[in-house]
Amino acid sequence: MKSIARSLLLSAVALTAVEAQAFSQDTHRRIVVDAVNYMKANPGTTNYAKLQTAATNAGYTIDQFALALGQGAYDVDDFADTYLCGATTGNCQIAPVWGAGASIVKYTSYWHFQNQTQGPDAHGNDFGGYNYAKLTVWGDIDNMASSWLYGDYLDDGKGNLTGWFSADSSKYNAYDKTEKNYRLTGYSTRSMYADFEKMPFQPIDNLGQYWFSQFLAAPTVQKLGFVLHTTDLLQPHHVWTTSALNHANWETWVSDYYDSEGLANPALVASALNNLTPVGATATDIRPLLTQGGAIAYSQGGIVLSSTDHNDRRNVGRVVVPHAIAMVVRVLNRAADRF
Numbered sequence: 001m002k003s004i005a006r007s008l009l010l011s012a013v014a015l016t017a018v019e020a021q022a023f024s025q026d027t028h029r030r031i032v033v034d035a036v037n038y039m040k041a042n043p044g045t046t047n048y049a050k051l052q053t054a055a056t057n058a059g060y061t062i063d064q065f066a067l068a069l070g071q072g073a074y075d076v077d078d079f080a081d082t083y084l085c086g087a088t089t090g091n092c093q094i095a096p097v098w099g100a101g102a103s104i105v106k107y108t109s110y111w112h113f114q115n116q117t118q119g120p121d122a123h124g125n126d127f128g129g130y131n132y133a134k135l136t137v138w139g140d141i142d143n144m145a146s147s148w149l150y151g152d153y154l155d156d157g158k159g160n161l162t163g164w165f166s167a168d169s170s171k172y173n174a175y176d177k178t179e180k181n182y183r184l185t186g187y188s189t190r191s192m193y194a195d196f197e198k199m200p201f202q203p204i205d206n207l208g209q210y211w212f213s214q215f216l217a218a219p220t221v222q223k224l225g226f227v228l229h230t231t232d233l234l235q236p237h238h239v240w241t242t243s244a245l246n247h248a249n250w251e252t253w254v255s256d257y258y259d260s261e262g263l264a265n266p267a268l269v270a271s272a273l274n275n276l277t278p279v280g281a282t283a284t285d286i287r288p289l290l291t292q293g294g295a296i297a298y299s300q301g302g303i304v305l306s307s308t309d310h311n312d313r314r315n316v317g318r319v320v321v322p323h324a325i326a327m328v329v330r331v332l333n334r335a336a337d338r339f
Contacts, residue, residue: 023235023324024255025077029070031321032228034264035328036066041266046329047336054339058221065221072225076207081178082108083171084196087151090163092171096148111182112232114203114291115241116298122200123186127291129203130241132196137305139244146197154179154193161194182206204232205290212286212331219339227286227331233294234324236301236316245305253313254321261314268322269329276326279334286331293327296320 023031039046040062055065084107085092095106113130115121117137121128128134132146153161156175162168175190182202193199208230215223232238237247258264275296279289301316 023232024251025074027251027255027258028073028077028229028231029067030258030264031231031324032070032073032225032328033066034269035228035325035332036062036069038266038269038325038329039332042270047333050336050339051332054219054336057339060221068221069225069228072222073228073231074225075222076112076226076229077105077109079108080106081172082106082110082174083155084149084152085155085161085168085170086163087153087195088164088167089169090167091169092155094171096145108178110199110201111178111207112204112229113201113238113241114205114233114294116239116294117241121203122192123183123188123202125186125203125206127203127205127294129201129206131198131200133198134200135241137240137242137245139242141244141247142242145243149196152196154199156190156193160190181210184209204230204238205287205294208290209285209287213284215335216284216338219335224332224335227335228328230290230293231324231327233290234297234320234327236297236304236320239294239298240302240305242305246308249308250304250313253308253310254317257314257317258321261317263317263321264325265318265322268318269325272319272322272326273329275323276330279330281334281337283334286334289327289330293323296323 036051039048039051043049052062055062058065060068080094083092083094110130114127115129115131115134116127118128118134120126121131132138132142135142154174155170155172157173158168158170160175175193179188179193179202184206186202208227211223211226215227237245237250254263262268276292277289279286297320300319303312304316307313
């Protein structure tokens with residue numbers, strides 16, 4: 001009976017797995033490029049001159065530089081840094097079997113949430129990341145993933161968490177690498193990651209802060225691009241925290257209407273900048289800005305979890321996309337002082 005149930009589950013998830021993504025990778029790239037273009041068009045109110053100098057020193061035109069940054073933001077969804085292992089078999093995989101051909105992102109995507117429906121998490125973060133046990137909104141993909149991955153554990157290296165009879169095919173020690181990087185100064189134990197349905201994944205602002213600290217230590221365009229994937233915080237599903245509830249339809253709508261609905265309108269970006277606190281020229285922690293962006297998506301975008309009405313989506317899109325672009329501008333203004 002269990003094998004039949006899992007077969008039915010696989011079939012059902014294969015039909016809906018595309019809903020597990022946030023902003024599409026191309027949208028991530030466009031947001032970054034539009035942020036650089038905004039700075040180019042507004043050199044008097046942005047740190048564009050220094051950004052252009054950084055691009056030139058790196059051997060890029062400013063347009064090439066923007067595309068390289070955008071590619072970094074794009075690439076984060078492709079990180080091969082998170083494996084989950086079977087509760088019984090100990091077999092570790094980078095993505096669910098139902099993801100093949102279905103455009104589902106890898107398990108690394110579970111680090112791309114900030115749950116603004118809850119308070120502090122087990123690690124000491126002001127807002128936690130994805131944690132099925134702590135969701136206040138959820139849908140079919142959340143439930144199906146939890147059922148499929150029930151009891152599965154995070155790959156934490158050989159001889160630590162294992163399946164039955166010490167079975168363990170560790171392929172990448174995500175606990176001592178990925179989780180440790182995103183833990184920052186917080187608290188974690190292996191036991192927190194022993195069962196998928198209770199795993200307190202680190203929030204995406206910690207991912208952004210980790211890569212920003214790496215950028216400050218040794219600036220590269222790629223590292224800064226990785227930071228800019230945090231525009232996921234302006235995707236309402238990632239702060240309400242669910243892999244379902246019209247996730248795919250909303251992502252497709254943003255991509256389809258990005259131009260025709262003027263989601264990147266410079267006037268909207270200028271207005272959005274007024275709602276985001278500038279990052280100080282010597283600041284080393286950008287998480288306050290990132291969380292501020294997430295709060296805007298949380299307060300303004302919840303309707304797209306339940307409504308597919310075009311007007312509802314347009315109203316939300318013309319808030320969250322300009323704020324995503326504005327958030328990138330704020331980060332780039334600070335980063336330009338470090339190049």
